[in-house]
Amino acid sequence: MGEDRQAPAVDWGIFEPLRQADFVRLWLANGLWWQAMWMEMLVTGWLALELTDSAWWVAVIGFFRSIPLLLIGPWGALITDRYPRRYLLIGFQALGALATLGVWGLMWVGVLQYWHLVSFSLLQGCLWAVDWPTRRAIIPDLVGRERVVDAMVLENIIQNMTRIAGPIGGGLALERLGMDGALAVLSALGFISLIALASIRSTSQAPTAAVGVREALDKTRQGWNFVRTNQRVWGVFLITIFMNVWAFPYMNMLPVFARDILGQGPVGLGWLGAAHGVGASLGLLLVHWGRKHLSNEWSFAGGAMLLCAGLIAFSASNTYALSLLCLLISGVGQAGFSIMQSSIILTEAPDEMRSRAMGALVLAIGVGPFGRLQSGSMAELWGAPMAVGFMAGCAALATVLTVRWLKGFAPLRASSD
Numbered sequence: 001m002g003e004d005r006q007a008p009a010v011d012w013g014i015f016e017p018l019r020q021a022d023f024v025r026l027w028l029a030n031g032l033w034w035q036a037m038w039m040e041m042l043v044t045g046w047l048a049l050e051l052t053d054s055a056w057w058v059a060v061i062g063f064f065r066s067i068p069l070l071l072i073g074p075w076g077a078l079i080t081d082r083y084p085r086r087y088l089l090i091g092f093q094a095l096g097a098l099a100t101l102g103v104w105g106l107m108w109v110g111v112l113q114y115w116h117l118v119s120f121s122l123l124q125g126c127l128w129a130v131d132w133p134t135r136r137a138i139i140p141d142l143v144g145r146e147r148v149v150d151a152m153v154l155e156n157i158i159q160n161m162t163r164i165a166g167p168i169g170g171g172l173a174l175e176r177l178g179m180d181g182a183l184a185v186l187s188a189l190g191f192i193s194l195i196a197l198a199s200i201r202s203t204s205q206a207p208t209a210a211v212g213v214r215e216a217l218d219k220t221r222q223g224w225n226f227v228r229t230n231q232r233v234w235g236v237f238l239i240t241i242f243m244n245v246w247a248f249p250y251m252n253m254l255p256v257f258a259r260d261i262l263g264q265g266p267v268g269l270g271w272l273g274a275a276h277g278v279g280a281s282l283g284l285l286l287v288h289w290g291r292k293h294l295s296n297e298w299s300f301a302g303g304a305m306l307l308c309a310g311l312i313a314f315s316a317s318n319t320y321a322l323s324l325l326c327l328l329i330s331g332v333g334q335a336g337f338s339i340m341q342s343s344i345i346l347t348e349a350p351d352e353m354r355s356r357a358m359g360a361l362v363l364a365i366g367v368g369p370f371g372r373l374q375s376g377s378m379a380e381l382w383g384a385p386m387a388v389g390f391m392a393g394c395a396a397l398a399t400v401l402t403v404r405w406l407k408g409f410a411p412l413r414a415s416s417d
Helices: 012-017 020-052 055-080 084-109 115-136 139-143 145-198 211-228 231-249 250-259 267-289 295-315 318-350 351-366 368-382 384-404
Strands: none
Touching: 012 020, 012 139, 012 295, 020 084, 020 115, 020 139, 020 145, 020 250, 020 267, 055 115, 055 250, 055 351, 055 368, 084 145, 084 295, 115 139, 115 318, 115 351, 139 145, 145 267, 145 318, 211 231, 211 351, 231 250, 231 295, 231 318, 231 368, 231 384, 250 267, 250 295, 250 368, 250 384, 267 295, 267 318, 295 318, 295 384, 318 351, 351 368, 351 384, 368 384
C-alpha cells in the first residue's frame, strides 16, 4: 500500500558551497583577511597623513602596497603551481601576520617612522600578489566549477561585510585604542585567520607545474595567449586595468576627504569607507537578480560604470551625508564588478590555465600603483575632489569603449544553461 519515495535532495541554492567544510574554513579565513586589509589601509593611510601632512605621501603608501602586483603578478603562477595551495596560503598568511606584529612592536616602543610604513606596505603587497590569486584558484577545487559563481557571491558577501566592519573598526580602534592598539588588533586578526587556514584539509594543486626556465616561460606565454584570444577574459583584463588606474585610487584619498574637506576624524573616515561596503552588500541582491536577466559580462561592466558614477558624484560633494550616499551608490556597482571579475575568468579558463589567467588578473590590478601616484600628484595640484572626479570619468569612458570595441565580450542576455 505504501509506495517508497525517495526524499528530494535539499537545494541550498547559492549557499550550496557552504556544504563543503573546506570552503567554509577558507571563507571564514578570507573574511578575517579582508577585515584586516580594510583596517590596514585606513590605519596606514591615516598615520601617513599625520606623519607627513601630504596627500602625495599618503598616495605613495598606496603605490608601494600595489606595485608588487605588477612586478610579481605575471610570474606568480610559476611559484604557486608548484606546491599544494593549502601550504602556500598558510605560509603567506603567517608572513603577513608576523609583519603586522613587527610594525606594532615598532609603534609600541615609539620608533615607528614613515619609511617603516612604506616597507610594511611593500611586503604586504608582495604577499597579496601571490596570496589573493591562490585563494581564488583553490575555489573550483573545493566547490566544483559549476558552483564557482555561487562561491564568489558568498565570498563577496563576507568581503562586503568587512568593507563595512573594516573601516568602522579601524576608525574606532584609532580613536579609542590609539595607533598602537589598532595595530595590535590587526596583528590578532592575522593570526586568527592563520588558524582557520591551517584547518583546511584539501591538497588542491595545479594539474601541472613548470620544471625549468624554458618550460616556465613557455607556459607563461601560453597563458597570455589564452587571455589575449579569449574575448571575455581579455575584456575583464582591460576593464580591470582602467578601474585600478583611474577609479580605485580614490581609496587612498579618503583620509584627505575626511579631514580636509568634510572636517571628520578617524571615526568619520571609517564611516566613509563603510558606506562603500554597505552599497556593495546591497548590490549583491541586484547581482543575484541580474544573473537571471543579464550576462555575467554585462553585470561586470555595468557594475564598473555605476561605481564610477558614484565616485564622480562623491568628488563634487562637500557635505558629509551626501558623500556617504555617493559612496554607497559606488559600492552597489562594486558588487557586480567584484563578483563577476573572478567568476568570468574561473569559468572561462580550463584547469591548466586557471592560475595563469588569475596571474594575468593580478597584473591588471598591479598597474594600479601608477594611478595612485597620478591621484596624489593631481590632488597636490588641483585638490583631491578634482583628481578623484576626473579619474573616475576616465575609467567610465574607457569601460564604455571596451564594451563597444570587443564585440564578443558582452552578450546582453544571460545564458539559458
